[in-house]
Amino acid sequence: MITFPIFIVLGLFLLFASFFTVKQQTAVVVERFGKFNSIRQSGLQLKIPVFDRIAGRVNLRIQQLDVVIETKTKDNVFVKMKVSVQFKVIQEKVYDAFYKLEYPHDQITSYVFDVVRAEVPKLILDDVFVRKDDIAIAVKRELNEAMMTYGYDIINTLVTDIDPDTQVKHAMNRINAADREKTAAEYEAEAQRIRIVAKAKAEAESKRLQGQGIADQRREIARGLVESVNQLNEVGINSQEASALIVVTQHYDTLQAVGADANSNLILLPNSPQAASDMLNNMVVSFAASNQVGEAMKKAGASKKSNKSQQANEDFGIDDSTNA
Template sequence: MNITLIILLVIGLFIFMSSFFTVKQQTSVIIERFGKFHSVRHSGLQLKIPLIDRVAGRANLKIQQLDVIIETKTKDNVFVKLKVSVQFMVVKETVYDAFYKLEYAHDQITSYVFDVVRAEVPKLKLDDVFERKDDIAIAVKRELNEAMTTYGYTIINTLVTDIDPDIQVKNAMNRINAADREKTVAEFEAEASRIRIVAKAKAEAESKRLQGQGIADQRREIARGLVESVDVLNRVGINSQEASALIVVTQHYDTLQAIGADTNSNLILLPNSPQAGSDMLNNMVASFTASNMVGESMKKGSRKEKTKTQKILPIEEKEEESPETEE
């Protein structure tokens, strides 16, 4: 009798304890009564009728992610693998639809992703697939939202996380990129070389201009000094020819002195004897005298030609007037 009572107490305690259950956060529990849907219970301590109500299942309300890998062909006949990550969740208010209308949500989502991607990618070339991957993700999200809302799911986001062409295509693309970068490097190097050449040419031109200006200034000062020297010598009774000769001889000996002052110089100026200076002076005086005589004779000759021309012109005019007089 005591054993029977104990058994009944244990069974009663078990039934009483089974009337209570807990639901975790971000989870919903579906309760069925005699096999028929009764209610949805959310997080916290819940109560059900023992032997009548039962927990049919639990629905996860957290955001879930499904990675789908699809292989398809682009418009330019390149096979490419795309990895699409779909983030979705069960809507709290539509747990009934998510639990009873759709059994394998992952398979359903995967099918829609395959369908959309294989409809969108063949319209694009490989380069456009990389540039417009966001458009592909938006198209997948739009299609999934329209389909999965009916089953109590909402699509949070879709991302094209990887685009993997065939290995040969990837190698070709890498070679193209390398060649393009080498071309850019060559263009920059050529431009830098051109800039250096132009800058060097400008610097040389400026140097030549300044050098020429310096030479011109030097010669101008030399000429001014010679004029002043000739004026000074003229004041003491030395004419221009003698003064010019004296200046040349002085410069000759100054040059010899400058050459002799340099101990490392191997230059020899010929002739360099004292008699050579006297000969040079005599030759210069003679040349100046000869040039003056030639100049005077040329002046006289030009004057005679002008006189003859003046005499001939009146005679010709008279001859031209004579026929008119006879008439």
């Protein structure tokens, strides 16, 4: 009576011990009496109690291992590099992954150290930043060749961080700052030059237009003076008297313009009632004297030319009376 319940309990235990489940993206290695028996995939699985046992579970999902390496560049700068390796167990090679390699993370780390310390010393620090993808490709190629034998597939390798020595980073920052300041100074100098050139061109154009305006003004004044003199000549006033009259008229116009400004401090000298009359007389006398001097100079020039011609005839033996 007592043994019957024991057999029932034992039977239920053996029944439940015969079944086990395997999670998705996981493989289970089953051994029988310590020897490899089979590999079970996800789902409900059956094994022989006591004889079979689960030796281990293998993760088939993609895993990531971050490896930090300190090495030296070609220009003797020590850098710390972080290399992220993404890998997974090949489903068809679960046996190799479980039995051939006991510590896969250590194996992958060793290969990463070996490749990085072989590649980085060939490059200067600046090239390490530029060619980090080449380093990652070299690591992946070396790992694939080595880890494929053990049933591992290297999905990707990434150089996620490059950290030079602190003093080197400060020096690089100073170099970059100095270079940017130099560039900024060059741009500021170029902008200043452009402003100076533009200002000079504007001033030159202003002077040109100002000169053109003054020339046009004087041309119109001269044309007006000519017309005024011609009109005065028509009524019997000669050119000298007409010019003097125009000057006196301008003198009075100037006095009127000065008097119209209540705040003007300008004083014209001489400024007396008979100043205009004296100015007119002086100008007429000056014009007459100027005409006399001009006529005398013309006569002197003609006489001198005649003397030169007579001297030339005498030098060549020509008699003026004979020619006459």
